[in-house]
Amino acid sequence: MTSKTEQVSTPGAAAPRILSRDYVWITIGACALVFLGAFESLAVTTVMPTVSADLGGERLYALAFAGPLATGVIGMVLAGNWADRRGPVAPLYTAVALFIVGLLIAGLAPSMEILVAGRFAQGLGSGGLMVALYVVVARVYPHELHPAIFAGFAAAWVIPSLIGPTVAGAVTELWSWHWVFLGVVILVLVALLMVVPALRGLANHGDATTPWAFGRLGWSVLAAVAVLALNLVGDIPGFGSALAVLAIVVALVAVRPLVPRGTFRARRGLPSVILVRGVAAAAFFGAQVYLPYLLTDRYELSPTLAGLALTGGALAWSLAATVQGRLGARLSSVTAVRLGTGLVFAGIVLTVATAGFRGDALLIALAWVIAGMGMGLMSPRTSALTLAMSTPENQGFNSGAMTVADSFGSALALAVTGTLFTALAGADPFLGVFVLAAVVAFAAAVLSPRVRVESAEDESREQGAS
Template structure:
């Protein structure tokens, strides 16, 4: 998990530079969105595989695939190869994350599971602090390809050790699939949603008939299949769990889009060094952790839906800062600071929504609620990023300057922020 976190957090700051060098800035949303779309599919695939054959097989397969996909991305000669690498990386990441949780459940006694899960969460702390700035330094002094190759070499030996240990250890047999847990339909739905998301991300990169057809095909798949992964009433913000799930998607979409487009703005329009982008990611990680701690300790007596409102307003503030950062008179660190402010908002918003989702669900449905929240997060990231990408490319296609296009794309993010503020009361516990 430490290596998975290091690879995930170190790679992201280098992607704008890679897209620029591969002449694929217009397709950058596809590169960013492929990982999210594939992680949804990888999570479902890994969970079903772990239930059928034990968690050791999808975990080993995910580790091997993680090394292979780093090599695919490092050797990219086109933006399409980089997008394929990111898709495989999302598939591996989803499989590993779900398999680790399943492995803890299958291999550890009850008294050790909570400690094992806490250790998995702690494994992300150091990567969030050192991964992005270190990757920025390597990309600035050497090459973005060196980041991918270095991570592949770093991951190879531990991955082989894990695979060898899993093969040599006896594993408790997985329980037989129960009749009330359909597996193939859920996997088909996840595949359709991932395909729809990928088609949509490619379609918004242009405005000719071919791109519009891809957008239409992606929308059809999402409209038909995505509701099957979410609670009934999510799209109309039904009170309780549906509204909570919807707001998780909206907030995550805003944060993910800022996290994707602010570095792209800094690289393509401001010529900022990669190390600045890495520091922005590290600052965002620290700010998220600090805000999360504050809401759990200093603000624990406040009603949770009030914290949702506060988090959404802080996200809106981050959007305004990002818009201001597109002005040529503003220094580059202004735009970079939008990521840190947005992380403060998410540090308040995301844990509060998670607590509300569990409070709205009976004990035997909390797993379903957690899965719905994760699915909404992925769908929100893909949808909001796609809409902002479409607006950015439309502005650039109409002859607008890069700064004006980014300002329009950022300005669009105010809509989900304000909608979250208005709908927060529907998440409260009655």
Template sequence: MTVDERELDGAPGSIFSPPLRATSVGLLILVTLIAFEAMAVSAALPTAARAVHGLGAFGWAFTGFLLANVFGMVASGQLSDSRGPRLPVVAGLVCFVGGLLLSGTAVTMAQLVAGRVVQGLGSGLIITAIYVVIGEIYAEQFRPRLFGAMSSAWVVPSLLGPAISGALAQHASWRWVFLGLVPFSVVGGLLMIPVLRSLHAPSQPGGRSDRFRLVRATAVAVGIAALEQAGQHPSVLAGALGVGGIGLLAWGLRRLLPSGTFRVRPGVAAPVALRGLLAGAFFGVEATVPLSLSQQHGYGATIAGLPLALSGFSWAAGSWWQGRVDDSAAPQRRIALIRAGFVCLAAAAATMALASVPELPGWLAFPGWLIAGLGAGLTMSSVSVLLLNYTNDADRGADSAALQLSDATASALTTGVAGVLVAAATRGAISSTTGFVTLDLLMCGVAVTGVATAFRARAAAPVRG
């Protein structure tokens, strides 16, 4: 621990106690900015693309960000394990601010896309390094509260971000959606200076070294992009692209994820696997919630999107609640929270299947997706806490990157499935009701798998000499 634990003796159980205050505020500012960029910028991108005469390359503003983001996650983990988290945090901040400046001053679509790529790289570097900093600086009793606060930091950007972004683009200038984040990024970085100065390089290199690690990261990024493309525009060619994407993912993830991830092995592998199951089930259903309500029940855009807003509040509430759990004795209570979260998610997916039937009331989606947010809040923060509890100093960066990769990959797979089913319904191959219900029940099955395997999120058995 860099922050002397003696300074925390007798201090209140708060992440804002004097020894941690500046670091906590800095981290939360950075997370909020990343959340705003992820949730809000998309509302201004169409206006920006038209302004620089680049609508034909509009998709690259998202694909470029995605590719660079995944690459940045893995690079950050490797740098953190070999040289400490200071370099990836500083490099990530420089890239993030540089990308904002590039995008905000863009006069061509190439410059706008380049800015998005640099932003994606910076975001990936920062988010993995943040986990490493948390593991090094915060004692175990503080981590659940910090992850709860980080989840809450996503609520305002997810609720207000698109509206603010759209209003700036319409009534002021789309450039301020990017340039307006620069001062806040600088403030967040300045607050991190004291703790960054105290961080040192690890005393031993990471245990999961691989000279092809960044090549594998590139393969995973391209695989995720291929799956998203195949899901959005299903065809024979897209199917072949999706198969190729799965092949790239399999090759890349085989060494980027901890051994035993696909078997949900106790130790660091289990939280990584459970994070993927959670993200896959949640975002697989969420991708079609507004479409289902508008198409199956005739709801307007505002009402159809309201369940997503409700889930943001319940997600924050669930994450806050898990921060109250005492982990000092054993992980059983946290494992119980994870199981309860998956139960909530399974129930929510089943409820959404009912709400997708035109003959049944559409309002079922509102309590259903409120429960989904609660379950995600309980589970996502809890698996993050367990990962940092189970990992070691040498592999903290690689394991933190694996957690992010599991999330991104599973989300791409399940939203790709959602895209295929929606496209099949659009072509008339299946009814829209069949498409929505099939997706929701499949994701319910993913959540039930999480319920059945949550008990494996315990510490690995000690190796006998």
């Protein structure tokens, strides 16, 4: 297989596709790796109550979820820096190895403490895996195929939300929760074998003069610790709120070196792309967690019916991602981001109005279809914009910043909404959570006009001058 820098266009030849002969196995393998990472995340959500009861680990229940999210930030930064120095091959193999080790530790865990340790390793691996895959995309696929392959990644994230909980529940009932972890190991190895042929020409395709960013790695550790603390300190009597605010401040300070300069100032170009992506993810996932809770508690729907609202949003996300991928250059990335953030805001506002006026539950399901469409439009295009404004020397850092924005934005939103939900227990906690999510979504929509396409060289000069 040739790299994209070696491809020569032939007049009259058919345009390349991500499933054409040159790309079919790398496409299937990369999407399978993304799929398995997403499946594992959703499957664990389903089986964790059983795991906790079996291992007597109720006190570590929250940490089993917060831990991977926190360590994932470290994996993202390390993989990005490593990919800039040596290319994406070694970081990808290492990330997959860490993910497998985490699965094995968790699947064989005799205690909750050991299972949480395995989850920490999973987080390191999954965070590094996504960054390494983004760099592989930049090195293997031509620019015009980026929207299509990122649409594939988006679908690989969404599909597990449709089947993950059911499959995990069936595996647990038929065999044991252990196989929810152990069964994925074999599938990960098969997916990796599909990717290997495309990686042979990418070994050491980096810039060895790029320094090891030990400072950024240290900041990523601090950001991870702060996010983890934010999930744990809220219940401390007397000091919980103060400690939570402190954790937010520390997390924001620590994440600043992990994203392009000017991100928090919404500087036009790549910094605004990263910021809008993180803010939109914070709004969407901060609200989504409470959607089934609202439908089961206030509307007294069954968990299955409440889950259909999330399924509708997931299908809409996948459909919109597919449509934008097929449109390619006919839909500009800047337009897709602006339209997408607007739809996310509209969907959450409709949720607020329905919850506030006790409207029909079908309106909430419709609202989440609208919000899902928005994420499906904007998420693949922010990925494509990031790579378009990156050079081979900073593809790893920029890809890491993009995934850090996703993880950090979502983690921060979930921690804050959790605190708000508890604080408003005597009033209307659902309305408070969705109003906060709507405010965050509005911020993403307002910031989206600052997203614009810069050349990689212009963007690099701007960063250097900042």
